[in-house]
Amino acid sequence: MQFKIAMSKDEDGVYIVECINLPGCISQGKTEAEAIRNIKDAIRGYLKSLKKHGEEIPIRNISQISEITV
16 A cells, blocks of 8 residues: 655654554654654554454545645
8 A cells, every 4th residue: 555654854853754644643763764664664553453443444535735835
């Protein structure tokens, strides 16, 4: 399965990554590569937990990601 992620770097230099298709699925890492590995593990765990509890994958269909100025 393909998932969209968003990554940012916090004030301490830690990379925060969120799977924007799966509500609440967030991880982090000291490097971008570590953050990517960790979010993959988080996604796998998320999906495994859903399956274990007989729940469907609550995919949020993201058709566009844009920046706006306010």
